[in-house]
Amino acid sequence: MFGRICFSIDRRIPVSSTAEARSRAKQYDASAIEQKWQQAWEEAQLYRTPDESERPKWYAVTMYPYPSGDLHIGHWYAMVPSDAAARFKRMNGYNVLFPMGFDAFGLPAENAAIQRNIHPHSWTMANIENMRRQMRSMGTMFDWDREVITCLPDYYKWNQWLFLQFMKHDLAYQAKAPVWWCPQCQTVLANEQVIEGECERCHSEVSRRDLTQWFFRITNYAEELLDFTTIDWPDRVVTMQRNWIGRSEGARVTFRSEQDDPIEVFTTRPDTLWGATFMVLAPEHPLVEKLTTDSQREDVENYVAWARRQTEIQRTSTENDKTGVFIGAYAVNPVNDERIPIWIADYVLMGYGTGAIMAVPAHDQRDFEFAKQFDLSIRVVIKPEDEDLDAEMMTEAYPDEGVMVNSAHFDGTPTADGEAVSKVIEWLDEQERGRGEINYRFHDWLVSRQRYWGTPIPIVYCDACGTVPVPEEDLPVLLPEDAEFKPTGESPLKTHESFFNTTCPSCGAAATRETDTLDTFVDSSWYQYRYLNPHYEDGPVDPEKAAEWLPVDQYTGGIEHATMHLLYTRFFTKAMRDIGLLNIDEPFTRLYNQGIILGEDSEKMSKSRGNVVDPDELVDELGADLVRLYLMFIAPWDQGGPWNPRGIAGIDRFVRRVWSITDETADAAGDGDVDADVEQDLKKSLHKTIKVVGDDLGSFEFNTMVARLMEFINDLYQLRERGAVASPVWREALESLALMLAPSAPHLAEELWHRLGREFSIHQQAWPSYDEALTVEDTVELAVQINGKVRDRIETAIDAGEEAVVQQAMASERVQESVGDKQIRKVIYVPGRILNIVVG
RNA sequence: GCCGAAGUGGCGGAAUGGCAGACGCGUCGGUCUCAAAAACCGAUGGGCUUCGGCCCGUGUGGGUUCGACUCCCACCUUCGGCACCA
The missing domain is CATH 3.40.50.620 (HUPs)
Incomplete structure (x- = not known):
């Protein structure tokens, strides 16, 4: 079970070959320990979260999965650190709610039904059953009493x-x-x-x-x-x-056809209205049919048909030359009653603004290109402060700031700071020729x-x-x-x-x-509220529970939901608030996006690539705690990265070292004399570790959290050699070690806790406290630099004065050598950090 | 094209103005062993060395600073988002 793991390149088959390895397995049998405690936790209902509590609430949610059949390592990567963070909060005195459910409606179930003749309901429920089992094997603290399954009538x-x-x-x-x-x-x-x-x-x-x-x-x-x-x-x-919402400020202006049909346009540059020399409608614009003249009808119909055949990618490619046709009709510019031709072109999109634009080729690059392509007139209406623009000579549009020209009584108005825009809008409004408007890209x-x-x-x-x-x-x-x-x-x-x-x-x-x-995004827009009362019958959310728990304090999940789920659920929250169902404005106070675990080949995991890592196999071979620790250790959580099976050996060794030092020294701890320095070093290492491990857990820096624990274990092995086991502090250190492992390796921690003779359960214990004074060293090895280069290191008190430190440094032969007969120009001393002597 | 993030040993990464490479993998050496594995101990950025040390080194080039992986400017590469948005 716990022997050497040999991974070949494309198959990960564990080999635990030797007799010795098998006998060691009896000492730390991950599978037996994990199953034992999972069962004990369940029987004790350890993770059932009470609604009423003296403790402050903490509501943590991690995005629920689609029940596709199997948990993959990506699910583990999302859930395990969230679970560790939730457990840490619990140890810090919070009443933590950390529920789980299933996003159970969706297309794959229907496809399975068609392909394999299984009903979506039975397919989905069987998958849920299996995934629940897998999530239990992870050792998470999910409160299953609150489970939400969106395909059940209770929910939908x-x-x-x-x-x-x-x-x-x-x-x-x-x-x-x-x-x-x-x-x-x-x-x-x-x-x-x-x-x-x-x-x-x-x-x-x-x-x-x-x-x-x-x-x-x-x-x-x-x-x-x-x-x-x-x-x-x-x-x-x-x-x-x-970006998705895509707010832009501007004006809506009504142009008119010669037959007096209003043609609305949206523009962010109403200050360039006098430079509009033609109009462009989207090919799908409803007025195209009506306005097209008989002589142009054939060309227009051909163009509209062609545009419709273009794919969205072709149509929106900026590389394309401008295409379009004149529809034979003219419009009147409301600001100067000028008669301008109406064209259709596919660079104007029906889905944005009004589907029609006024074209100002002198000041918009797209309109400029179109005008050049079809030889349409260009008129300058914004002039740079210190030079003139000649429409004939321009090779590109001038979209920058300047002064209005050729614009009737607005001539001379500067465009900087939106002055021209707001003056024109004000005037349009007075004249009832247009009005200020805010346009959004999303629908x-x-x-x-x-x-x-x-x-x-x-x-x-x-x-x-x-x-x-x-x-x-x-x-x-x-x-x-x-x-x-x-x-x-x-x-x-x-x-x-x-x-x-x-x-x-x-x-x-x-x-x-x-x-x-x-749409199944409706389901996921409010599931975080249903967890509070999955069987409440008088509404979607029990107002009392909502008042108790909302908003969600911490939400974690993948970045792929940035503009869909996360926008929809914000909308739902506001809508439900306005209907009187909630009294919060936002669903999730804090959000964290974890990274993605890639295959060994650094490619996205997929069955077709054959680079998928199966967590069930890993749990069988290594135990859940090892997988948990390794996933946290592999990289910063928001970064993710390729799965490297060889790296697990380090975690394996670490867990074994934790196990054996506890096993070998627990009984002997504190039963003899110990050197005062050794005891002091043990205390310092312990208190410092409690501090940094706690800090790292609080800030989701799980990779360094594991590294700190490894350093602590390394310290303990050194200290054991120096006789530290005899100190009463040793036992405190072992218990604290178990407590510090509880969030990330819950089964191992529970087992150690019991082997130390403590009572069920470690997961009801508080996070160990530390003495700040013991976390700082009182002496420090100070680097002495001469002109920024380290020349020596001296042992000083952490709070030593500058004068004393310089004196001590100057006494060093190596420093003297570097200084020579040069003069000291400047001394920079940062206590505990550095001494830099500038000479020259 | 625009916006954003990142670039550090053989590898994953650490350090966010103060001794670059914590911790781990791998590799090398040692202890134990008939032997191997495991375990334990030690070494491990590169170059030079008179073995005292010295020089170089965090994508590239510049700058600010006593001091820069860290801050500023320009560029290169990779990834992500947006993209004819009026």
Whole structure:
């Protein structure tokens, strides 16, 4: 079990060959010890978290997994350090809630159903069963009484209920809109799920479809979502969310066609309005059809068809030459009544702003390129302070600051500090030709999915009454279990008669149900609240529990959720607050993103690459505690990196050293005379270790935390040689060692604790305290530099005065040699750090 | 193209203005052993050395400072995000 581990390059097969190795295994049998304590903890319900407690609360959540079947090492990397941090908080006197659940709706279950003829429900529940077992084998302190499984009616009923509340509060609505369609997944996707024109999940190329879908009004909260002042989140995530929301300030201005159709544009540069020499509409713009003249119709239709065939990647590539066609119509510029031609071009996107722009080629590079391409006129309306611009001579647009020119009574207005922009907006507003506007890049959240395995949207369609919400008392709308799975591309709900056909809740006439289900990101938007009361029947969240526990103090998970889950859950929290269900503004006070463990080949782990590390195998061979410690030791937690099986040997050795020194000295500890210096050194090492290990655990620096414990063990071996075992402090040191290991190696720590004769359980003990005075050395080896180069080291008191230190340094032969007959120009002395004598 | 993070021995990494390389892997030497493994002890950035030491060294080039892996400027490389966003 515990012998030498030989890893070949592509197969990791442990070899515990010799008889000696097998006999040692009897001494520390990880598997027996771990199983014993897991069972004892469970029987004692050690990790059940009381709602009522004298202790201050600490609510820690790590992102729940999708029940794909097996925990992979990435799950361990996410959960193990979170668990250690939660345990550490518990030892520091907090009432810590650390729950776990399963993100159980989603496409893989449906694919498994089609491919292997297993019902999504049974497939999912069997996977959950297995993953729960694996998580237990990890030795985590999850409170399983609070488990949440999102595919059970107990949970998704409240998705439906929340959907109905969102409707009441005008936060959910149905609209026909161009939406992204994934042909592979046979469903629409939210904007966030489309990455470079591909489906986030299957990488198929997505296309646009006009469909009637359900949306959540996340854009209502755009401004509040841009405020991160009350939360302590990584800059990276904050920046990604800011970019995603994409706020820009500017003006909405109404141009008009010659037939007087209003054409709205959004611009961030209203100060350049007088330089608009043409307009460009997106090919999909609704007015294109109407405004195109007969002579241009054929060209326009060809272009629109061509643009539609372009993939999103081709269309948005900045490398492309500008393409477009004149539609034959003209618009009137509202600021100077000038007649300007209207073009369509694919560089104008229907999905941003109004889908139409005023083109100012002199001051916008894209418009400039377009004007050059099609020989359109260019007019300078912003001039640099100290030179003139000649439109004829320009080789690129001038987007910088300057002074307004050719702009009627605004001539001479400087553009710096937004002065020109705000003056023009003010004027547009007075003249009713436009108004100031803030535009956002992101859109409302599309939540409909044309899939079976999700929360049914609680809506009924009635010929007489229209779209009717299912009454709250009729919830949940149950997902039928006997649906037929055929790879038709149609939701099985459409062909399930007893689900599909129903009666109108309003008039009682025959009616049909909505067959779309909710995006699974709806489930994960509020699961952290359901943990508090997974079986509460009067609402999604018990207000008393919410007041007790919320907000979540620490959330941990992968960076890949920066703009989806983490934005949606912030929106949900604010929406639930406004509905009166919560009284917090933000779900997660602190956020931490762990890194990714790669395969041995430094590539992302995947079955097809064959570089996957199976945690079950590792636990069998090494025990959970070794895997836990190694994952923490491998690198800083936010960094991750390649899995190197050879490195485990160091952790193996460390654990064995901990084990044997405890085993060999526990009984003899404190039963003799000890040298006072040795005892003092033991105390110092102990107190210093307690301090730095605690500091590192508190700041998630798990790799150095393990290194500190290794240093401590090395110290103990040295001190043993010097007779330290005879000191009564020795026993304190062994007990503290066990306590310091408790967060990261819970089974080993528990076993040591008992072998030291202490009572069940170490996980109810407080973190050991330390004496600050013992953590600092009173003498120190001070480096003496001459002109910045170390020339000698002298032993000084930590708080020695400068004069005495210089005197001592100058007494050194080596220092004298370096100084020679040169004069001392300057002395820099940092007590305990350095003495630098500048000579010359 | 824009924004951000990172670049340190053979390898994972430590040190965030004060002795670069903690801790660990690997390697080498020693103790034990018939032998090997394990365990334990020691060495381990490079070059030179008269064995006292000396010089060089944290992606590259400059700068600030008594002193820079750390701060500033420019560049190179890698990774991540955004990208015709009006």
